[in-house]
Amino acid sequence: MNKPSASDAPSPDLPQQVAALLEVSKLAKRVQGPEGELTLLEGIDFTLSAGESLAITGPSGSGKTTLLGLLAGLDTPTAGEIHLNGNAFSSISEDRRARHRATTCAFVFQEFHLVSDMNVLENVMLPLELAGLAKPASTAKDWLERVGLSHRIHHFPATLSGGEQQRVALARAFAVQPRLLFADEPTGSLDHANGKRVIELLFELNQHSGAALVLVTHDPQLASRCQHHLELHEGKIIKKVFSGEKLVEESAIEKFIHQTHPS
Ligand SMILES: Nc1ncnc2c1ncn2[C@@H]1O[C@H](COP(=O)(O)OP(=O)(O)OP(=O)(O)O)[C@@H](O)[C@H]1O
Numbered sequence: 001m002n003k004p005s006a007s008d009a010p011s012p013d014l015p016q017q018v019a020a021l022l023e024v025s026k027l028a029k030r031v032q033g034p035e036g037e038l039t040l041l042e043g044i045d046f047t048l049s050a051g052e053s054l055a056i057t058g059p060s061g062s063g064k065t066t067l068l069g070l071l072a073g074l075d076t077p078t079a080g081e082i083h084l085n086g087n088a089f090s091s092i093s094e095d096r097r098a099r100h101r102a103t104t105c106a107f108v109f110q111e112f113h114l115v116s117d118m119n120v121l122e123n124v125m126l127p128l129e130l131a132g133l134a135k136p137a138s139t140a141k142d143w144l145e146r147v148g149l150s151h152r153i154h155h156f157p158a159t160l161s162g163g164e165q166q167r168v169a170l171a172r173a174f175a176v177q178p179r180l181l182f183a184d185e186p187t188g189s190l191d192h193a194n195g196k197r198v199i200e201l202l203f204e205l206n207q208h209s210g211a212a213l214v215l216v217t218h219d220p221q222l223a224s225r226c227q228h229h230l231e232l233h234e235g236k237i238i239k240k241v242f243s244g245e246k247l248v249e250e251s252a253i254e255k256f257i258h259q260t261h262p263s
C-alpha cells in the first residue's frame with residue numbers, strides 16, 4: 001500500500017482550493033406521463049458558494065419546485081450531477097442523503113408546514129432533536145427570540161397569524177444552522193406587511209448565519225435582492241445572472257422564446 005507522500009499534504013503557503021458548496025451540472029429531470037415522456041428540467045448548470053443567495057423565478061409549472069427537490073436530494077435527477085461540498089449525490093446512498101438533509105439543509109415553504117399538535121417551542125425543537133444536536137430547548141428558545149416570538153412559545157400553530165407561523169418556520173429552519181436554506185415562495189400565503197417582515201428576517205438571518213439561500217419567488221423585486229438569479233421557462237434556464245454578470249445574452253433568450261412560442 002502506498003503511503004501518502006509529503007507532496008500529498010496541503011501546502012500552507014498555497015491558497016487552498018475551496019470547493020463550491022453546491023455545484024450543479026447538466027441536470028435533467030424527465031418523467032413518464034400518460035402521453036409519453038415529459039421533460040420537467042433540462043440543462044441546469046450553476047454553482048453556489050457558502051453564504052450566497054440565489055433567486056429562482058419563472059412562471060407556474062416552469063420547474064422551480066422540481067429543481068429545489070433535486071437540490072435537496074428529495075428527488076433524483078434523470079441526468080446530470082449535483083455535488084455538495086465536492087461530493088456527488090449520485091455516489092451516496094439514500095440513507096446518507098437523508099442524513100445530509102437533516103444536518104445540512106433546511107426548508108421554508110409557502111404553507112409553513114408546522115406540526116399542528118405541537119406547540120411553537122416543540123416545532124422548533126423537532127429538527128434539532130432529529131439531528132441529535134445538544135440543548136434543543138435552549139437553542140429553540142434563542143431562535144424564537146430572534147424572530148420576535150418569545151411570548152408565544154407555548155401556543156399551538158392554529159392560534160397564530162400566518163406571519164407568526166412563518167416566523168416560527170424561519171426559526172425552525174435556521175435553528176439547525178443549515179449550510180443551505182431552501183425557501184419556496186415563503187411569502188405566498190402572507191399579506192404584504194407580513195410578507196415584508198418575513199423577507200427582512202429571512203435575509204437578515206441569511207446574512208448572519210452564513211447559510212447559502214436558494215429562494216423561489218414570483219416577485220422580481222425580491223429576486224433582485226439575491227446575489228444571483230436564475231429564470232426558468234419550461235424547465236430550461238432562460239436567464240442566468242450571477243453576481244451582476246449576465247451569462248446568457250438577451251438575444252439568446254429572445255431566440256429561445258421565439259423558438260418555443262413562435263408568434
Ligand atoms: N412527478 C411528476 N409527474 C409528472 N409531472 C410532474 C411531476 N412533478 C411535477 N410535474 C410537472 O412539472 C412541471 C413543473 O412543476 P413544478 O412544481 O416544479 O413547477 P413550479 O415552477 O414550482 O410551479 P409553481 O410556480 O406553480 O409552484 C409542472 O408542469 C408539473 O405539473
Ligand SMILES: [Mg+2]
Nearest residue numbers: 064065066184
Ligand atoms: Mg412550485
